[in-house]
Amino acid sequence: MSDFFSRIDFAWPWAGVLLFLPLLTHYLLPAKQPVTEQVRVPFLPELAEALQLSAPAPQASWRHRLLFWAVWCLMIVALARPEYLLPPTTIIKPMRNIVLILDVSGSMEKNDGQNGQTRLQAVQQTVRTFISQRKNDRIGLVIFASQAWPFAPISEDKQALQARISQLAPGMIGQQTAVGDALGVAVKLLDQSLDADASKMAILLTDGNDTASQLEPRLAAQLAATHHVRVHTIAFGDVNSHGEDKVDTVLLDNIASITGGNAWRAATNRDALAQVWQQIDAQTPEQVKTLGLSWHRPLFVWPLTAALLLLLLFAIGSTMMKRRRA
Numbered sequence: 001m002s003d004f005f006s007r008i009d010f011a012w013p014w015a016g017v018l019l020f021l022p023l024l025t026h027y028l029l030p031a032k033q034p035v036t037e038q039v040r041v042p043f044l045p046e047l048a049e050a051l052q053l054s055a056p057a058p059q060a061s062w063r064h065r066l067l068f069w070a071v072w073c074l075m076i077v078a079l080a081r082p083e084y085l086l087p088p089t090t091i092i093k094p095m096r097n098i099v100l101i102l103d104v105s106g107s108m109e110k111n112d113g114q115n116g117q118t119r120l121q122a123v124q125q126t127v128r129t130f131i132s133q134r135k136n137d138r139i140g141l142v143i144f145a146s147q148a149w150p151f152a153p154i155s156e157d158k159q160a161l162q163a164r165i166s167q168l169a170p171g172m173i174g175q176q177t178a179v180g181d182a183l184g185v186a187v188k189l190l191d192q193s194l195d196a197d198a199s200k201m202a203i204l205l206t207d208g209n210d211t212a213s214q215l216e217p218r219l220a221a222q223l224a225a226t227h228h229v230r231v232h233t234i235a236f237g238d239v240n241s242h243g244e245d246k247v248d249t250v251l252l253d254n255i256a257s258i259t260g261g262n263a264w265r266a267a268t269n270r271d272a273l274a275q276v277w278q279q280i281d282a283q284t285p286e287q288v289k290t291l292g293l294s295w296h297r298p299l300f301v302w303p304l305t306a307a308l309l310l311l312l313l314f315a316i317g318s319t320m321m322k323r324r325r326a
Contacts, residue, residue, distance in 0.1 A: 008299070011081035018076050022068075067314055074307035082303070083296040095198045096137045097154055099186040100127065102168065103206040103236075105145040105177050109170035110207075112238065119207055119236065120170050122270040127165055130277040131158055138198070140189050141165070144182035146174025146212045154193045179206060179251070180213030183220035187227050200229045203280060204255065207237030209248030217251055221258040231259040232280055236266050236273060 010016075108120040117125075131139060139161055140154035152164040183204065190200045202224065210217050224231050233256045237247035249265065256263040262280075266273040 007085040009083050009085060009296075011083055011296075013080055015076055015080040018079070019073065022072060067310060071307045071310050074303040074310070078300040078304040078307070080300075082299040084299055086295045086297055088294045097140075097190055097193045097198045097200050098134070098137050099140045099142055099154065099189055099202045101142045101144065101182045101186050101202055101204040102127070103145070103177060103208065104143045104168055104170060104172050105206075105208060106171040106175035107177075107207050107237070117270065118170065120168060122273060123205060123236065124165055124168060126270060126274045126277050128162055129274065130281065131161055131165070133281060134158065138193065140186075140193075142182055142186045142189060143168065143173065144178050144185075145171065146176040146178060148178050148182035148185045149173060150185055150189050154189060174212070176212035177206060177208040177210055178212040178214075179204070179210040179248075179255075180215040180217035180220040183217065183224060183231065183255070184215045187220070187224050187229050190229055191227060200227070201261075201283070202229055202231045202259075203234065204231055204252070205234040205236050206252070207235075207247055209246060210251060218254060218258070221255040224255075225259045229259060230261045231255055232261040232283075233263045234266055234273070234276055235264070 102123060104120065108123070109118050111118055136156075138154045138156050139152075139158070140150065141152035141161060141164055143149055143151045151168075152161050155161075183202070186202045186204075190202070193200075213220075221231065233252035235247045235249045235252050249263075253263045255261075264276040264279070266276050
């Protein structure tokens with residue numbers, strides 16, 4: 001019961017000052033002055049007797065005063081608009097915090113994809129499809145080449161993220177590949193996300209091997225595992241190439257194994273890459289509880305109804321009393 005009354009509030013509490021209005025009018029307004037003029041009516045006694053006006057004017061009894069103050073107080077309470085604050089609704093929905101870690105090094109400009117597409121164009125096309133299917137997930141973006149940069153914050157604004165994906169270009173932040181640094185930036189970005197209860201996932205896509213990281217990739221993977229970030233890796237490159245252009249599948253397998261993720265190889269085939277995104281999408285998201293809005297339920301109808309019922313009962317009782325006297 002105490003919890004119920006603690007949730008009651010008044011939208012117009014200033015209406016309470018009107019409670020004292022009858023007292024102010026009674027004591028502050030000037031008293032009614034007696035009439036000094038007199039008119040002599042010879043037949044007044046006969047007229048008063050005929051009209052039954054000889055009885056003195058009835059005075060307000062304590063019942064009338066009690067009724068007046070009860071009705072007046074109830075009307076003022078209704079005017080103050082009491083409201084009951086409902087508990088916030090609990091919304092349970094699947095949600096993940098995802099960071100896309102995309103390689104934008106110079107090698108992503110190679111035209112070995114389908115229909116003459118560059119590697120980055122194939123990645124952009126499949127990533128857009130993946131993002132459009134993420135209804136409840138928050139997604140951020142980290143890009144890396146010689147350095148790693150957070151390119152889009154983790155949010156539910158899919159339209160803004162799609163726009164950022166369209167701005168990617170090969171070699172925009174260098175020609176080398178810093179896998180470890182990119183993974184470290186992604187972990188930091190996930191730690192700063194607003195919803196700490198959501199599952200944390202990173203998707204690392206690269207077509208080369210680590211050549212520029214200040215943070216060793218395996219150490220970055222251990223850091224991700226410590227922060228409960230599952231990392232899925234995608235090797236998107238020619239496994240038969242040599243040197244710095246050869247994708248380091250062993251490293252990507254180790255990163256996925258350390259963090260509890262999966263490792264995929266998509267070569268440079270756009271359709272194979274699309275299938276990889278679908279498999280990642282099939283990963284079961286965690287159910288996250290979020291608090292919705294608290295609504296105000298108006299209660300003015302109750303004091304207003306009580307006031308009207310009192311007046312109605314008083315009117316019925318007065319009518320019945322008059323009939324008995326008659």
